Amino acid sequence: MDKARAKAFAGTMIGVMNGGALALMCSIGHRTGLFDSMAGMDPSTSQQIADAAELDERYVREWLAAMASGRIVDYDADAETFVLPVEHQTLVTRAGGPLNIASALQNMALLAQVEDDVVEAFHTGAGVPYSRFPKFGAIMAEESAARYDKALISEIIPNIPDAVEKLTAGATLADVGCGQGHALLLMAKEYPNSTFTGMDFSAEAVTHANERAKELGLDNAHFVERDAAQIGEIDAYDFITTFDAIHDQAYPHQVLEGIHAALKHDGHYLCVEPKAESNLADNMDDPVAPYVYTMSTMHCMSVSIAGGGEGLGTAWGTQLAMQYLADAGFTGITTHEVRSDRTNTHFVANKN
Ligand SMILES: C[S@@+](CC[C@H](N)C(=O)[O-])C[C@H]1O[C@@H](n2cnc3c(N)ncnc32)[C@H](O)[C@@H]1O
Numbered sequence: 001m002d003k004a005r006a007k008a009f010a011g012t013m014i015g016v017m018n019g020g021a022l023a024l025m026c027s028i029g030h031r032t033g034l035f036d037s038m039a040g041m042d043p044s045t046s047q048q049i050a051d052a053a054e055l056d057e058r059y060v061r062e063w064l065a066a067m068a069s070g071r072i073v074d075y076d077a078d079a080e081t082f083v084l085p086v087e088h089q090t091l092v093t094r095a096g097g098p099l100n101i102a103s104a105l106q107n108m109a110l111l112a113q114v115e116d117d118v119v120e121a122f123h124t125g126a127g128v129p130y131s132r133f134p135k136f137g138a139i140m141a142e143e144s145a146a147r148y149d150k151a152l153i154s155e156i157i158p159n160i161p162d163a164v165e166k167l168t169a170g171a172t173l174a175d176v177g178c179g180q181g182h183a184l185l186l187m188a189k190e191y192p193n194s195t196f197t198g199m200d201f202s203a204e205a206v207t208h209a210n211e212r213a214k215e216l217g218l219d220n221a222h223f224v225e226r227d228a229a230q231i232g233e234i235d236a237y238d239f240i241t242t243f244d245a246i247h248d249q250a251y252p253h254q255v256l257e258g259i260h261a262a263l264k265h266d267g268h269y270l271c272v273e274p275k276a277e278s279n280l281a282d283n284m285d286d287p288v289a290p291y292v293y294t295m296s297t298m299h300c301m302s303v304s305i306a307g308g309g310e311g312l313g314t315a316w317g318t319q320l321a322m323q324y325l326a327d328a329g330f331t332g333i334t335t336h337e338v339r340s341d342r343t344n345t346h347f348v349a350n351k352n
Contacts, residue, residue: 022070023108025063026092030102034063035084035092038073043081098147098340106139111298118298127306130202133299137205141180144243148183151340153190159336159348160268163239167191171238174199176228176259177245181209181221188213188221198223199231231258238263241270244344246324247316248300250309256328263351269330271321271347278317288343289315318345325349 029035037053038044044052046061053060064082068075072092073082090096094103110133111118117128130136148156157163167173170193175184178198188196198221200206209223229251240259249255259269276283276292283289296314305311312320318335325333330349338346 023105025066026102027105038084039089043083128302129306145182173239188218196221199226229254233262243272250307260329267351275345276315276317278319
């Protein structure tokens with residue numbers, strides 16, 4: 001028994017407990033707009049902060065106590081005021097765009113809602129279906145929109161060979177597992193001469209996406225309810241994209257083969273997947289690895305298993321992804337790092 005190690009581990013576990021608690025409170029700070037309100041304020045009392053955010057003072061005061069003791073906001077005990085330091089603002093406010101971690105922390109409450117199902121699944125080996133995550137689509141859409149608003153047109157599309165030129169002139173692009181369709185709509189707006197098709201098996205997401213296309217007056221974008229494992233089209237698209245939509249598939253081989261078949265002979269595929277190595281040993285020093293494996297256990301792996309699938313997991317990683325892409329027939333596979341999308345690897349591949 002190494003007493004120093006035991007003591008250090010007690011500190012680790014207390015850190016886990018406080019981190020979990022603060023994760024929920026940061027999610028609340030994001031959803032209520034408290035962080036955004038505080039970003040524009042000088043040191044203020046709980047009443048002033050509650051008034052600015054149009055919230056109940058008693059709740060705001062208790063939230064501020066957690067934020068202050070968690071060292072997320074600064075507290076002046078004499079003046080009884082709180083301030084969100086400028087150095088912290090990017091990571092917890094909407095102005096931070098893809099760097100806003102408070103937005104991602106909404107996932108903690110989402111996962112907690114299915115904890116009973118996941119515990120049960122540990123005993124049975126069964127999965128937890130998408131239908132058990134009613135808020136997943138909206139949270140995912142919010143997170144990915146921040147990322148793609150910043151980088152899709154300027155940094156990501158130019159990584160695909162011929163894409164800017166062909167999409168400007170008029171081409172066809174499909175986005176598989178498109179969710180609420182934000183990425184596709186950004187492209188449809190940027191490239192009015194091209195035609196865009198979004199596919200997702202969530203009827204709710206597809207309806208939302210079609211309504212949004214209508215609101216934006218984008219008649220070159222439409223969305224269809226379809227299982228990615230049954231795309232069923234041949235030589236139809238110049239480009240196909242998937243954004244975080246392969247690792248949680250029940251049948252990823254089948255999906256990739258369908259994408260390969262649906263591309264035209266000179267077509268290209270952009271496959272965006274969570275950044276990870278395929279072996280746990282190589283992810284040990286990744287600072288977000290515990291978060292990634294948790295998301296996997298409680299969502300990505302379990303929705304795949306629920307569909308009768310293999311449960312690849314969020315951290316299936318670069319090496320396995322390269323292998324799956326090659327197995328599906330893709331050639332010239334390259335990987336790209338995107339500055340505003342540090343948590344993903346962007347694979348670009350040719351049909352032939
Ligand atoms: C992690 S989300 C990504 C959504 C979107 N691409 C984004 O970046 O915001 C995965 C999406 O794939 C969809 N999906 C999962 N399995 C699918 C399947 N077999 N067929 C069609 N869509 C599927 C889900 O409904 C979900 O919208």
